[in-house]
Each structure stands twice: as structure tokens, then as C-alpha cells.
Amino acid sequence: MSAAAQITLAVVALGITFWVVRLVGLRRLRSKYALLWLVITVPLVPLAVFPAIVDEAGKFFGVNYAPALLFSLSSLLLLGIVIHYSWELSRLESRTRRLGEEIALLNARLDDAERADDGEGET
Amino acid sequence: MSAVAVIPAFNEEAPLGDVLAEIAEIDGLVPVVVDDGSSDGTAGVARNAGVACVRLPFNLGVGGAVRTGLRWALDHGAETVVIIDADGQHDPADVAALLAAIDAGAGLAIGSRFAADAGDYAVGATRRRAMRILNRLVRTTTGFAATDATSGFRAMSRPVVEYLACEYPVEYLADTVEVIILVRRAGHEVVEVPVSMRERAGGVPSARRFRLAFNFLRLLVGIAGGVLVGRRDGGRP
Ligand SMILES: Nc1nc2c(ncn2[C@@H]2O[C@H](COP(=O)(O)OP(=O)(O)OP(=O)(O)O)[C@@H](O)[C@H]2O)c(=O)[nH]1
Ligand SMILES: [Mg+2]
Numbered sequence: 001m002s003a004a005a006q007i008t009l010a011v012v013a014l015g016i017t018f019w020v021v022r023l024v025g026l027r028r029l030r031s032k033y034a035l036l037w038l039v040i041t042v043p044l045v046p047l048a049v050f051p052a053i054v055d056e057a058g059k060f061f062g063v064n065y066a067p068a069l070l071f072s073l074s075s076l077l078l079l080g081i082v083i084h085y086s087w088e089l090s091r092l093e094s095r096t097r098r099l100g101e102e103i104a105l106l107n108a109r110l111d112d113a114e115r116a117d118d119g120e121g122e123t
Numbered sequence: 124m125s126a127v128a129v130i131p132a133f134n135e136e137a138p139l140g141d142v143l144a145e146i147a148e149i150d151g152l153v154p155v156v157v158d159d160g161s162s163d164g165t166a167g168v169a170r171n172a173g174v175a176c177v178r179l180p181f182n183l184g185v186g187g188a189v190r191t192g193l194r195w196a197l198d199h200g201a202e203t204v205v206i207i208d209a210d211g212q213h214d215p216a217d218v219a220a221l222l223a224a225i226d227a228g229a230g231l232a233i234g235s236r237f238a239a240d241a242g243d244y245a246v247g248a249t250r251r252r253a254m255r256i257l258n259r260l261v262r263t264t265t266g267f268a269a270t271d272a273t274s275g276f277r278a279m280s281r282p283v284v285e286y287l288a289c290e291y292p293v294e295y296l297a298d299t300v301e302v303i304i305l306v307r308r309a310g311h312e313v314v315e316v317p318v319s320m321r322e323r324a325g326g327v328p329s330a331r332r333f334r335l336a337f338n339f340l341r342l343l344v345g346i347a348g349g350v351l352v353g354r355r356d357g358g359r360p
Pocket of ligand 2: 208210212323
């Protein structure tokens with residue numbers, strides 16, 4: 001990897017890390033999601049500085065084209081994140097449905113209560 | 124209404140009755156149970172005791188339940204709020220000392236089971252170590268020498284309740300530890316009051332300690348975010 005590529009990767013990884021942490025501080029991002037992204041960006045920094053790590057890992061796993069290891073790893077991580085999102089979405093969906101039901105039932109109870117009040121007034 | 128006792132409860136039908144009976148003995152303290160989506164008879168126990176019960180439609184976690192309770196307290200004109208666990212671990216006899224600290228001018232008073240003259244309380248080695256790390260975290264970020272940063276037994280003044288009702292971090296650990304940091308940074312005084320905590324009187328202890336590492340990292344990210352933003356805009360909360 002060229003020095004320029006190394007520096008670019010390190011700067012981008014650090015930049016995203018700071019941006020994500022800052023979003024948490026501004027309360028625009030929940031810390032659990034931030035953690036998800038930091039798991040990816042933080043290890044990128046040492047990788048950018050010492051690209052030899054990738055080659056060593058390639059040798060260890062017996063992969064002849066070491067960067068392929070990096071690609072598979074990152075797609076796996078991204079896949080994991082996307083699956084996690086569908087899980088969160090499903091949870092959110094069922095919660096919004098619950099909230100809708102809850103409000104409808106509360107409205108019905110309110111109507112009942114108001115009707116009972118009116119009834120009392122007339123007698 | 125002067126003081127409200129917020130009691131977060133998640134499946135605590137067994138110990139809740141006794142806790143409410145003890146709290147009823149305290150003059151001028153209005154209890155509210157926040158039923159955090161329990162699947163047992165928690166809400167029924169509160170209703171039978173004639174205590175206000177806010178029922179959440181689903182489980183929001185301790186932090187979410189407390190936050191709901193704080194908003195109820197504001198709606199009902201509370202001057203001070205004390206948070207008491209529903210599992211009987213917090214001794215209502217200590218409420219007076221917590222409220223006295225608030226009357227003396229503190230914004231947040233934390234009941235510490237490890238303060239110099241607190242009662243004995245046994246915790247597992249791992250948990251104790253984690254607690255020590257969290258105390259140190261609070262000390263290095265705020266200068267406040269916490270001895271029990273994760274204690275949920277607390278009292279707060281109305282200004283702090285107003286601040287926290289919209290800022291309260293709902294994640295586990297953040298709901299106790301980060302709150303201290305937020306309150307300090309918002310310029311309020313934080314003090315500790317020695318209390319004696321008891322074994323839980325029934326119900327199931329939380330298994331949350333198994334997720335401690337994840338929660339710890341999450342807390343660190345949250346605090347780091349606060350520090351980063353705080354510095355950028357000149358220490359404003
Ligand atoms: N575990 C748990 N407790 C909740 C929740 N929502 C509200 N609570 C209440 O929050 C209070 C504190 O919870 P505990 O599980 O006792 O937490 P703890 O005292 O730190 O831990 P233990 O030593 O296991 O008792 C209790 O009154 C619970 O009923 C929730 O989602 N999970
Ligand atoms: Mg407890």
C-alpha cells in the first residue's frame with residue numbers, strides 16, 4: 001500500500017470515528033449504534049498504519065491474496081450490521097403497532113367514560 | 124405536592140407490596156409506580172395499595188421507566204424526587220437523609236452503600252471491580268469522588284428533574300453513571316449520602332451483569348461524546 005493510500009485510510013477512519021462520537025455527544029446517535037460503527041472504523045487505523053498485519057493474517061489463514069481476507073471480513077461485518085438493523089426495525093414496527101392499539105383503546109375508554117358522565121348528568 | 128417517590132418496577136409483584144407499605148409511612152411522600160411493561164401483577168399490587176401507577180406499553184428498561192416517572196413528577200408539581208427500587212433493596216428509612224441533602228442545596232443526592240459510614244453490603248468480586256472502575260471514571264471526568272456511582276437510590280431537586288426529564292440517558296449504566304456527569308456539567312451540586320442496602324426482598328435479580336462489557340463500552344462512547352461536544356462549545360452541557 002502506498003504512503004498516500006495509508007494516510008488517506010487512516011485519516012478517513014479517524015475522521016469517521018470522531019464524527020460518530022460527536023454525534024453521540026450531540027444526542028443525534030444512540031451509543032449502541034455508534035459502537036457498531038466504531039467496531040469497524042477503530043481497527044482500520046492500525047491496519048492503515050501497519051498494512052503488514054493484513055499480510056500476516058493472510059499467511060495465518062492460508063489465503064494467498066491477503067486483501068481478500070479484508071474484503072470478506074468487512075462484508076461479513078456489514079452483513080451483520082444490516083441483519084441487526086432488520087431486527088431493530090421489526091422491534092420498532094411491533095412497538096409502533098402496540099402504540100397505535102394502545103391509543104385506540106385509550107380513546108375507546110375515554111369515550112366510554114364521557115358517555116357515562118353524560119348519562120349521569122341526564123338522570 | 125412536595126416530594127414524589129418514583130418506583131421503577133419490572134415484574135416485581137412479590138416485593139412491591141411491602142416496599143409500598145414502607146413508603147406509605149413517610150409523611151408527605153407521594154409514590155408513583157412505573158410499571159415497565161411487566162407481565163405479572165405488578166400494576167395490580169400498586170392499584171390495591173392505592174398508589175398511582177404509570178403503565179408503559181412495553182419494557183423500556185430502568186432508565187426509560189425512571190424518565191417516565193420524572194415526567195409524571197413534574198406534571199404533578201413535585202419539588203423533589205426520590206427514586207426507589209421496587210425490589211426492596213433500598214431502605215425507605217434512608218429517604219429522609221437523601222431529601223435533607225437536597226434541602227441543603229444539592230441538586231443530586233446519591234445513596235451510597237460503600238460510603239465510609241454506610242451499612243455492610245456484599246457484592247461479587249467481578250461486580251465490585253466493575254463498580255470501582257465506574258467510580259474512578261466519574262472521578263476523572265468530573266472530579267466528584269463517587270463511591271457508588273451505579274446506585275439507583277437517589278434524590279434530586281426540581282431543577283435537576285426538569286433538566287433530566289428531557290436529557291435522561293436511558294441505557295443501562297448510563298442511566299446511573301452518565302447522569303452524574305451530566306448533572307455536574309450542568310452546574311448542579313452532587314453529593315453522596317451513606318445508606319444501607321438490603322438483599323432484594325423477592326423477584327428475580329437482573330442478569331444484566333452478563334452484558335456488562337458491552338454496556339461499559341457503550342457508556343464510554345457516550346461519555347466520550349459528551350466530552351468531545353462539551354469541549355467544542357466551551358463546557359456548556
Ligand atoms: N432488571 C430490570 N429492572 C427494571 C426494568 N425496568 C424497571 N426496573 C426496575 O428497576 C429497579 C432496579 O432493577 P434491578 O434489576 O433490581 O437492578 P439492580 O438493583 O442494579 O440489580 P440486582 O442486584 O440484580 O437487584 C427495580 O425496581 C426493577 O423492578 C427492566 O427493564 N429490567
Ligand atoms: Mg435491585
